[in-house]
Amino acid sequence: MSRSPPRHGLQAMSTPTADSYRAAGVDIDAGNRAVALLAESVVSTRTPNVLSGPGGFGGMYSAAGLGTDSVLVASTDGVGTKAELAGRYGCWRGIGVDLVNHCIGDIVVHGARPLFFLDYIAMGRLEPEVVAEIVAGMADACRGAGCALLGGETAEMPGTYVPEAIDVVGTIVGAARKDRLWPRPEVVRAGDALVGVASSGPHTNGFSLIRRLLDERPAAADADLIEALLVPHRSYLPTVSEMTAAGIEPKALAHITGGGLFDNLPRVLPDRLGARIDLGTWKVPELFARLVDWGGLADSEAFRVWNMGIGLVAVVDEADAEVLGRQGHCVIGSVVDVAAPDAGTVMLEGSWR
Amino acid sequence: MSRSPPRHGLQAMSTPTADSYRAAGVDIDAGNRAVALLAESVVSTRTPNVLSGPGGFGGMYSAAGLGTDSVLVASTDGVGTKAELAGRYGCWRGIGVDLVNHCIGDIVVHGARPLFFLDYIAMGRLEPEVVAEIVAGMADACRGAGCALLGGETAEMPGTYVPEAIDVVGTIVGAARKDRLWPRPEVVRAGDALVGVASSGPHTNGFSLIRRLLDERPAAADADLIEALLVPHRSYLPTVSEMTAAGIEPKALAHITGGGLFDNLPRVLPDRLGARIDLGTWKVPELFARLVDWGGLADSEAFRVWNMGIGLVAVVDEADAEVLGRQGHCVIGSVVDVAAPDAGTVMLEGSWR
Numbered sequence: 001m002s003r004s005p006p007r008h009g010l011q012a013m014s015t016p017t018a019d020s021y022r023a024a025g026v027d028i029d030a031g032n033r034a035v036a037l038l039a040e041s042v043v044s045t046r047t048p049n050v051l052s053g054p055g056g057f058g059g060m061y062s063a064a065g066l067g068t069d070s071v072l073v074a075s076t077d078g079v080g081t082k083a084e085l086a087g088r089y090g091c092w093r094g095i096g097v098d099l100v101n102h103c104i105g106d107i108v109v110h111g112a113r114p115l116f117f118l119d120y121i122a123m124g125r126l127e128p129e130v131v132a133e134i135v136a137g138m139a140d141a142c143r144g145a146g147c148a149l150l151g152g153e154t155a156e157m158p159g160t161y162v163p164e165a166i167d168v169v170g171t172i173v174g175a176a177r178k179d180r181l182w183p184r185p186e187v188v189r190a191g192d193a194l195v196g197v198a199s200s201g202p203h204t205n206g207f208s209l210i211r212r213l214l215d216e217r218p219a220a221a222d223a224d225l226i227e228a229l230l231v232p233h234r235s236y237l238p239t240v241s242e243m244t245a246a247g248i249e250p251k252a253l254a255h256i257t258g259g260g261l262f263d264n265l266p267r268v269l270p271d272r273l274g275a276r277i278d279l280g281t282w283k284v285p286e287l288f289a290r291l292v293d294w295g296g297l298a299d300s301e302a303f304r305v306w307n308m309g310i311g312l313v314a315v316v317d318e319a320d321a322e323v324l325g326r327q328g329h330c331v332i333g334s335v336v337d338v339a340a341p342d343a344g345t346v347m348l349e350g351s352w353r
Numbered sequence: 354m355s356r357s358p359p360r361h362g363l364q365a366m367s368t369p370t371a372d373s374y375r376a377a378g379v380d381i382d383a384g385n386r387a388v389a390l391l392a393e394s395v396v397s398t399r400t401p402n403v404l405s406g407p408g409g410f411g412g413m414y415s416a417a418g419l420g421t422d423s424v425l426v427a428s429t430d431g432v433g434t435k436a437e438l439a440g441r442y443g444c445w446r447g448i449g450v451d452l453v454n455h456c457i458g459d460i461v462v463h464g465a466r467p468l469f470f471l472d473y474i475a476m477g478r479l480e481p482e483v484v485a486e487i488v489a490g491m492a493d494a495c496r497g498a499g500c501a502l503l504g505g506e507t508a509e510m511p512g513t514y515v516p517e518a519i520d521v522v523g524t525i526v527g528a529a530r531k532d533r534l535w536p537r538p539e540v541v542r543a544g545d546a547l548v549g550v551a552s553s554g555p556h557t558n559g560f561s562l563i564r565r566l567l568d569e570r571p572a573a574a575d576a577d578l579i580e581a582l583l584v585p586h587r588s589y590l591p592t593v594s595e596m597t598a599a600g601i602e603p604k605a606l607a608h609i610t611g612g613g614l615f616d617n618l619p620r621v622l623p624d625r626l627g628a629r630i631d632l633g634t635w636k637v638p639e640l641f642a643r644l645v646d647w648g649g650l651a652d653s654e655a656f657r658v659w660n661m662g663i664g665l666v667a668v669v670d671e672a673d674a675e676v677l678g679r680q681g682h683c684v685i686g687s688v689v690d691v692a693a694p695d696a697g698t699v700m701l702e703g704s705w706r
Contacts, residue, residue: 056620060426062425063424072468072469073411073414075471077473078506078508160434160436165512
């Protein structure tokens with residue numbers, strides 16, 4: 001829902017009876033300030049398809065551009081506890097970018113282009129400038145993807161969130177052509193190449209562990225490390241557009257999110273086929289090496305907690321793999337036969353050190 | 354995002370390295386149990402338009418049924434702190450119903466029918482049975498509206514949520530015809546009738562205050578009161594369908610949510626027009642009277658904190674008002690001229706006692 005003033009509803013705004021609500025821990029004025037700060041970011045993402053103005057109950061987006069063979073592809077997710085780490089250093093804007101680009105990754109792997117995005121930001125004590133920064137980041141990423149920030153909600157919930165804590169959640173809706181939906185497991189064959197696309201860092205995964213590792217060694221948390229950890233999730237929309245522009249129709253694309261290569265590759269592989277990952281075919285960023293050493297993690301663990309430098313994997317034939325190689329991507333392994341019920345097994349070969 | 358196993362992603366599932374994650378406060382096994390418990394509810398909401406199975410990165414919904422004159426109407430919202438009160442009494446299922454029907458209310462007022470819904474449930478300590486109950490409630494409401502539960506995410510975030518606390522958020526996407534979008538402010542006239550449709554309780558609004566009032570008088574919190582407070586938000590989809598089936602094309606519909614009649618009616622009224630509410634034209638449920646007395650609230654406050662028994666208002670001409678009267682609804686006031694800049698003013702006349 002989007003309440004007036006513009007767009008961003010506020011649970012805290014459910015009454016201007018400030019006395020009653022302040023007593024209950026809700027700050028109306030802060031809510032109104034946040035709303036004002038948000039308007040500009042939202043307007044900056046407006047596209048010709050957006051039919052709704054501020055103050056509506058729902059956001060309206062024209063489906064005129066969608067063909068009858070269109071498929072809406074939607075995903076909801078949050079940034080998890082990366083927000084807590086970002087908060088320690090006041091790096092809120094990147095969290096907004098993280099959220100949008102993570103959601104974009106979840107629909108581009110199905111062949112969809114982003115249409116619109118809605119967000120939800122909740123915290124114990126509303127900090128208007130923080131909300132404005134996060135939404136500004138969302139707007140940056142939305143503009144970059146031609147995605148309209150169609151609606152959102154900001155909730156102040158004392159008693160639900162620990163002081164200083166904040167949760168940032170979003171939903172993206174995109175459109176794909178029904179005859180071009182990915183993955184296409186029926187055409188995946190043993191011997192197909194697994195082409196890895198670089199990540200921009202841990203993205204939004206494994207931060208519960210990252211925070212614990214940092215807390216165990218406060219002296220190690222220098223500015224460079226924190227900056228590297230908080231680098232926003234990159235958008236894979238341009239990457240996938242470049243692939244298709246080169247005439248490549250991936251057999252499957254996997255977004256390497258929570259669960260890493262181990263959990264995400266099997267999601268796009270058919271029965272009786274697995275993946276062999278050849279460690280050493282790409283340079284695992286130093287950042288991950290430090291985290292792995294600090295945690296004393298085995299590869300079997302590290303490659304589940306973090307993406308280890310690979311944020312997207314394309315399953316393609318050898319010829320397409322060569323084209324993707326020229327686009328700067330790297331063959332990191334191949335599809336292999338496995339005996340069911342071990343279908344989907346991901347095997348690591350060699351060493352990345 | 355929806356991670357495998359079926360549909361409901363879990364931040365906690367971002368790694369099976371239980372030792373590392375348990376140390377960080379995340380319980381993998383509980384996450385997996387929750388996922389299993391959710392599958393049945395989700396499948397029960399499946400419609401022919403749903404093209405995605407479990408395990409995808411995004412949910413897929415065929416747009417084949419949408420005409421080129423279709424408009425997608427979307428809204429995101431949460432149940433707020435009603436979840437905390439429900440948790441005290443273990444009444445989780447109703448919270449799921451609340452969330453879906455609240456979101457439905459936000460799009461039916463624009464003339465949209467629900468297509469699909471995505472949810473996000475987050476808490477400090479994952480309780481699989483609680484998540485399953487909430488999603489079961491969402492599924493109940495989704496089935497009732499022909500709405501597919503297309504995706505969702507469950508997040509366990511120790512350090513963000515206070516122990517026992519939970520946040521329940523959802524996003525709905527519906528479709529309307531471009532030539533039948535509401536409100537139609539250009540046709541609203543002074544003298545139009547305001548027809549009120551009954552609410553089923555406070556719905557999801559004003560619970561920060563409700564909880565404070567209850568905490569101040571523990572003895573008063575008897576089973577009947579709690580049950581009345583927790584009655585789920587009713588769905589206004591059948592109500593609006595009945596209106597249109599009777600040939601009524603509302604000039605505007607307002608969902609009376611946070612901010613009550615005061616904040617929500619002006620959202621659908623044009624400049625220079627306001628609303629006069631004739632108190633006494635409907636029976637304000639006893640529940641609200643008790644809350645108002647406990648809080649010592651003036652009408653100007655009470656009608657902003659709570660819906661006071663009216664969950665939806667239709668702006669129609671006199672003739673349509675009579676038809677709606679025969680459908681069991683009640684004229685609660687009328688549209689009146691106001692001098693800008695006071696446009697949108699809502700005036701209460703008389704007494705509801």
